[in-house]
Amino acid sequence: MASIVEISSEKCTGCGVCVIKCPTQAVALVDGKAVIVRSKACNYCTECETLCDFGAIRCPFEIILVEPEVGK
């Protein structure tokens, strides 16, 4: 499942913490800003969001109702 990690290039200082700590190497610095470069690799552990001291990363969750009648 493709990642929908959101990184704000405005807030990102390029400190690189998320790049070092991401367990799947999904994030990298591109021109001094963190970017999800391997979105398929991201397992949505939300570590990057926890670790970014600048609040630049958001890992939102979609909240979806799976109705049994629909059989989904």
Added chain:
Amino acid sequence: MSEQSWLASRVAFLRTISYFTNLGEEEARRVGRELLERSFDRGQLIFIEGESCDGLYLVKSGQVRLFKSSPEGREIVLLVARQGDTFNDAPAFDGGPNPVSATALEAATVYIVPRQTLLSLLEACPAAVGIVNVLAGRLRHLTKVVEDLSFRSVASRLAKLLLELAVAEERVAPIPRLTQDEMASMVGSVRDVVGRALRALEQTGAIKIQGHRILVVNAEMLRKML
């Protein structure tokens, strides 16, 4: 202070603690010699929950706050120990990890009766070891109950939030997207605890977490948690 009066004052202090009131002179002096003394500034951490324990703590002076961090990220104070009180009793006897954390509420001096010293006092009476272990276990259990109760209230508020927000994918309504921080602020908790609560809800089978999607698969189950 001479060696004699140093020991005499320790022994006199020990006699004021119910654990040691009935010790024979010889034993009281031995325990007195083996006491460790530590001083802490106001606000200083004495020990942390989950660490291994040094022994039984006795408050010589000052006040010590025993607490657990609540799911809301606040501290639940379980006890303020004052001069002459003991604390960390359960791990001192059963050797398990500290069930709570302790900080000095004001400048405080404590004595620590090392665990070995404590156990040596029970040697002559094997039944006492068993009794003490049972009581320590009960105490641990109760401390855990307090923690569980406050955790459960977060899980239940989170269940309510998910029920209110969840939208079926095929509906036209936009699907809500929330970070764990945002969920935490909506249920009056902190991110960590929300993460734990989400996993707990997933374990019950009420929700499934798939990557960035939280699927409410059994709304009825969530409703039962309210």
